[in-house]
Amino acid sequence: MNSTVLVTGGTGFIAQHCILALLEAGYRVRTTVRSMTREGEVRQQLNVGGAEPGERLSFVEADLVSDEGWNDAVAGCSYVLHGASPTPTGTQTSEDEWIRPAVDGNLRVLRAARDAGVQRVVLTSAFGAICAGHGDMDRPFDETDWSDLTADNIWPYQKSKTLSERAAWDFIAHEGKGLELTVVNPTAVLGPVLGADYAHSIRLIKNLLEGQPGSPRINSGFVDVRDVADLHVRAMTAPEANGERFLAIAGESLWLSDVAKVLKQRMGDAARNVDTRELPDAVIREGAVKDPTLRGAVPLLGRNLNATSAKAIRMLGWSPRPREEAIVATAESLIRLGLVEGLESTVE
Known part of the structure; x- marks a missing residue:
């Protein structure tokens, strides 16, 4: 367990939970940040997650759009967990701004890992590489599926x-x-937030807690970030995981209005602003004409996006916690850290 593991994108939600899981398992961890000014922030968020890694965690400055820093990042590492990638911010103005950093960044990290003699890279992909562009399915999505571009x-x-x-x-x-590759494809990732910089999927819970007026008729799988991190660590060392994809979902998918109902049932007064209504498709379609942020929702209306994690459960012994627990953990952490407008922080 004295092996060093590189986790790319150390400011990321999944990355930080991967760091926590690796530290708990006894590994030394190195992580990349685009600016070393964020080291203190990352350490503080890991502290919220219960870790005080000290010298067992080190930082290297590296950016997906540049070769600089990656050789130093991978030097001496046995494994790489690579999850750094562009995510929705609302500032991207062209497809190229999404795609080029993602493609070039993956290749940059893989090249550096190969040249440094890394044994295996575990890549964090997404359910978005599996489910897009398909019509109605008569079975759950699995790892054999690819998005139809x-x-x-x-x-x-x-x-x-x-x-x-x-x-x-x-x-x-x-x-x-000879470099080995394993890929993890999570559905929407929920779970305990460690700070104000969190995954875009967390906004779903935040918006519901803050009184979003109803939910579009959209279906999604959900998985707790702690279980996503656990799956990465399992996939990192299991011989049988080499060359495989693993889809990460807890149970069956849910409609967003059902997520609202879970909050209403489990969170008591903290869910007083949650609206459990399901909005008609026509409302979303009309809104998308004026609001570009709604346009991505239109193709998803009414589509069942159920998927299965049977492969990860069978091959790696993975056992994710129930989706309801992930939903509640997200809400509790957002409230505790004072990140929900209109609800008091529970941090002393």
């Missing part, structure tokens, strides 16, 4: 995840020279 209305985020994962597999096949 020839379909209309593919979200740039889904396109970036699909093309960057395919580029990673192509690299391993043609230039890997």
Whole structure:
């Protein structure tokens, strides 16, 4: 357990929980940040997660859009957990701004890992590389599925995840020279927030707690970030995980109005502003004409996006906590850290 593991993108939600899981398992961890000024912030958020890693955690400055720093980042590492990637911020103005950093970043990290003699890279991809562009399915999505980028209305985020994962597999096949690759494809990731910089999927819970007026008729799988981190660590060392994809979902998917109902049932007075109504599709379609942020929702209306984690459960012994627990843990952490407007922080 004296091995060093590189976790890319140390400011990220999944990355920080991966760091916590690795530290708990006894590994030394190195992580990348785009600016060393954020080291203190990352350490503080890990402290919220219960870790005081001291010298067992080190930092290297590296950016997906530059070669600089990556050789130092991977030097001496046995494994790499690579999750750094562009995520929805609302500032991207073209597909290229999504796709190029994702594809080039994956290749940059894989090249550096190969040249440094890293044994295996575990890549954090997404359900968006599996589910987009398909019509109604008569079965749950699984790891054999890939998003169909020839379909209309593919979200740039889904396109970036699909093309960057395919580029990673192509690299391993043609230039890997023995480097091993395993991919984790999470559905919407919930769970305990460690600070104000969190995954975009967390906003779903935040918006509901703050009184979002109803929910569109959208279906999604959910998984707790702690279980996503556990799956990464399992996939990192299991011999049978080499060359495999693993979809991460807890149980069956839920409609967003059902997520609101879970909050209403489990969170008591803290869920007083939660609206459990399901909005008619026509309302969303009309709103999307004026509001670009709603346009990505239109192709998802009424689609069942159920999926299965049977492969990870069977091959790696993975056992995710119930989706309801992930929903509640998200809400509790947002409230505790004072990140929900109109609700008092419970931090002393």
